Amino acid sequence: MSRSAAKPQTLSIKGLSKTFKIDNRLVEVLQDIDLEVQPGEFVSIIGPSGCGKSTLLRMVAGLEQEYSGEIYLGDELIKGPRVNRGMVFQEARLYPWLTIANNVAFGLGAQHSASEKKRIVNEHLQLVGLNHFAKAYPHQLSGGMQQRVSIARALVNRPQVLLLDEPFGALDAITRIMMQQEIIRIWEAERTTILLVTHDIDEAIFLGDRVVVMSKRPGALKTVIPIDLPRPRDRNSYQFVQVRKHIYTNFFAEVDVPFAYSI
Ligand SMILES: Nc1ncnc2c1ncn2[C@@H]1O[C@H](COP(=O)(O)OP(=O)(O)OP(=O)(O)O)[C@@H](O)[C@H]1O
Numbered sequence: 450m451s452r453s454a455a456k457p458q459t460l461s462i463k464g465l466s467k468t469f470k471i472d473n474r475l476v477e478v479l480q481d482i483d484l485e486v487q488p489g490e491f492v493s494i495i496g497p498s499g500c501g502k503s504t505l506l507r508m509v510a511g512l513e514q515e516y517s518g519e520i521y522l523g524d525e526l527i528k529g530p531r532v533n534r535g536m537v538f539q540e541a542r543l544y545p546w547l548t549i550a551n552n553v554a555f556g557l558g559a560q561h562s563a564s565e566k567k568r569i570v571n572e573h574l575q576l577v578g579l580n581h582f583a584k585a586y587p588h589q590l591s592g593g594m595q596q597r598v599s600i601a602r603a604l605v606n607r608p609q610v611l612l613l614d615e616p617f618g619a620l621d622a623i624t625r626i627m628m629q630q631e632i633i634r635i636w637e638a639e640r641t642t643i644l645l646v647t648h649d650i651d652e653a654i655f656l657g658d659r660v661v662v663m664s665k666r667p668g669a670l671k672t673v674i675p676i677d678l679p680r681p682r683d684r685n686s687y688q689f690v691q692v693r694k695h696i697y698t699n700f701f702a703e704v705d706v707p708f709a710y711s712i
Pocket residue numbers: 469470471478496497498499500501502503504505666
């Protein structure tokens with residue numbers, strides 16, 4: 450592909466803490482997060498429900514702006530959303546009245562001519578394997594295909610960082626496995642830095658160069674585990690199973706069940 454990439458930058462999260470006001474109470478959600486993500490690295494984030502994983506991603510996206518600490522992309526202090534960071538959510542969030550091509554084109558800036566827009570959209574539809582669906586509408590696509598459209602839309606401005614917030618959570622198990630292979634293929638083609646939040650420990654190990662494990666709220670970094678397994682990874686290999694066992698037994702063997710959820 451003839452798509453020129455911007456120079457990759459390191460993502461630096463420094464001393465990040467976040468408090469929300471819930472029911473007139475201040476609730477500390479994130480506590481002193483320090484994390485450096487190298488250009489082109491794939492980092493998976495796991496942790497108990499409510500520990501602040503999505504909030505952390507939203508902060509990197511620039512969607513949350515009140516917090517202490519700093520987030521840098523290269524030399525740029527992140528203060529709000531910008532096209533150098535793309536985000537994909539659990540639901541595809543497509544516009545039902547727009548064709549697939551127009552959904553992908555939606556985020557493209559006015560600096561592109563109509564023919565340039567068409568070329569960029571086609572390249573991205575090809576990247577996610579949907580070039581034959583340019584004129585279809587979202588309701589004509591399966592959940593996995595819709596999610597691929599939202600990945601194309603997030604990549605269309607050539608972001609430095611792709612933020613994936615439980616992007617395959619709503620998909621069935623088989624589609625999920627296919628999408629994991631798909632995101633690896635896209636990542637290997639694009640070499641975009643990826644931050645993935647997931648509830649699925651296998652998915653975190655299968656995809657990540659490193660797995661960040663967060664503690665329960667207020668979310669802090671419990672540990673960061675490098676995954677030195679060769680790609681493509683085999684979920685049933687001895688080494689893979691050992692990494693999974695290590696994460697389960699050391700970090701998730703005794704997850705506290707809040708009283709409200711206990712029987
Ligand atoms: N806009 C908001 N206003 C108030 N509280 C919020 C807001 N967004 C998130 N929270 C609170 O922050 C905490 C962390 O939420 P967040 O969605 O980041 O957690 P999470 O780790 O992604 O959870 P899950 O794994 O269940 O999706 C929760 O207690 C939630 O209630």
